[in-house]
Amino acid sequence: MTQKTGAEIFIESLKKENVEIMFGIPGGQILPIFDAIYDSPIKFILTRHEQGAAHMADGYARSTGKVGVCVATSGPGATNLVTGLATAYMDSIPIVAFTGQVSTNLIGNDAFQEADTTGITRPVTKHNFLVKNVKDLAETIQKAFYIASSGRPGPVLIDIPSDVQRAATEFIWKDKVEIRSYKPTFKGHSFQIKKLADAINSAERPVLYAGGGVITSNASQELLELAEKANIPVTTTLLAMGAFPPGNELNLGMLGMHGMYWANHAMQNADLIIAVGSRFDDRCTGKLSGFAPKAKIIAHIDIDPTSISKNVNVHIPVVGDAKSILSELVGHVNKKKHPDWLKQIDHWRKEMPYGYKDDAKLRPQFVIEKINELTGGDAIVTTEVGQHQMWAAQIYRPLKPRYFISSGGLGTMGYGFPAAIGAKFGNPKKLVIDISGDGSFQMNVQELATAVLNKVNVVVCILNNAHLGMVRQWQQMFFKNRYSAVALHTQTGNAGCEPVPDFVKLAQAYGAEGFRVCKKDQVAATLEKAFKVKDKPVIIDFVVEQEENVLPMVPAGAALHEIITGLA
């Protein structure tokens, strides 16, 4: 019987799970594992902050559909992971995070770099484990990967005390994981599916409201088949961007607070709403009491029973995997046309088309429009959080699922850049662009070092408006222009001041490529130049209009149709 240490079992288990890359930072209580990493064939990417590691694992997971892995030490290493785990948890992203812990005999003694990691991460993980016996390690890792990637996916954390990493035992890997208390429903109930098909067959104004679950379950093809067969328009949430083909006439774009005017009106006037892998988040529904007043039936396909009837009362719930349910559903629905309904939606589309003031000034929307034109949607775009994120969602047309990666639920500024790095590792041949803001980018700017040293060629497009723009917009619209703590360049926010930092010099300091664009006619040429750069990250500092607002907008607390369009 060959004995393996906990650290070696860690590596062997990751190999069994086909892990090809992990992100993280070492530290005192995880040294044995890092010693095993030294000899391991699995690629290890040293990040500059554990939050960066968690977001990279997340971006890798979202862009590939595989489980992302990150590793951190005890105490501060573990607490630094928390934002990344919470981000993944809110958006149902499979991550397995490993943390070192002080030796089992020291747990609870306030030892150096001790933190109650399982306690701290309990509300932001799908599940977590503290492994106190090396004999349990392999099975725990196997369970963690299974839990993270099955059902409604999510992050799982394994806390491993240093003595467990050192202790030795036989490495046993089972063929199958069996957890008696965890049996996610996969196949939808046939009766419910038929009931939903009947509702679709008799609906006059149906809308499909697709969420991130469509992407998670790789159900885009089935969604398209259903939409086309029953002639149902599709609106997507932020997380479902790319789940439905951009050129399709049934695609209404994003709904919700900054969604398309016609998409919101379609929701408010539909007689049947079919939610697929979406969760009636407040950013999508607006004021709940005014949501979908004309819907006779709301149906909800979701793998998580707790999502059903949580916010909105659902008449036809179907619990299970979206792909499996949709493919069964397509067989039961009739071929149909809804010319009047689509004409009505088209009328809304023409009544209030999406746009922005296209003048001589460099406006942020113009930059995204050029990105969209030059890539044709055939690039992975990640975003940070704020105005640029909403503009990206409104304007960028991702060609495929997993081409638009954004922190939706938690709204984590600083997510996009490390997520882009993770996505690039998962898709080395793909163009990866982080559409960023000057505020967000500075929240994980340290990962420039990680990108430069690993020759990760991501293009960061900073829409630099010298402000925490979304907060500024809310202060302008709802707090009488009282700009409180939102100016990033000076305390008073005067235009024309010296930018801090100089992002071009910052890029150069790290050994990345840096460009600045102040005029409209430089945008396309600079982007083209940036897309050709190989083997290093590029930062483009787009100095854009400072007080541009994201429109349309449904103010917080208003119903979806009470939309401020801004443009007449």
Place this chain on the structure above:
Amino acid sequence: MSMRHTLSALVENKSGVLARISTLFAARGYNIDSLTVGETDDPSVSRMTIAVRGDAKILEQIEKQLNKLVDVIKVFEYSETKHIERDMALIKVKASKSNRAEILQIADIFRADVIDVSHENLMIEITGDEDKIQALIEMLTPFGIKEMVRTGIVAMARG
């Protein structure tokens, strides 16, 4: 309508499970009236009996959220099932020579046991459902309840 419900959850008997459940209740803003935990006939399984308040919608969410926890094996709610509920209380009540007999009589009517006696106090043990315990408490209040401890509800389906 906000009603009291009794839920029973079979959970893995290991450390951290109680914390998961209490974290869930705290995070979602559910109110626990009482919670009891103990091993079942299978030592690897514990049973938690949770009394909560809320309307039907909240109750449905609580059940589903509990089921979603990886360490929860099974959840059931008793309102639709014939079942027995028991709670136990120890009540220390002021008792002097003059009213001790009266208190003993009340305890007797409730089939409660007197388990300790001193010059100033009596300790009474009562087992029963919520109503019965509440009724005894009301009867004893005028004498002066000095201390009380309750186990919380345990429940089991009939048959």
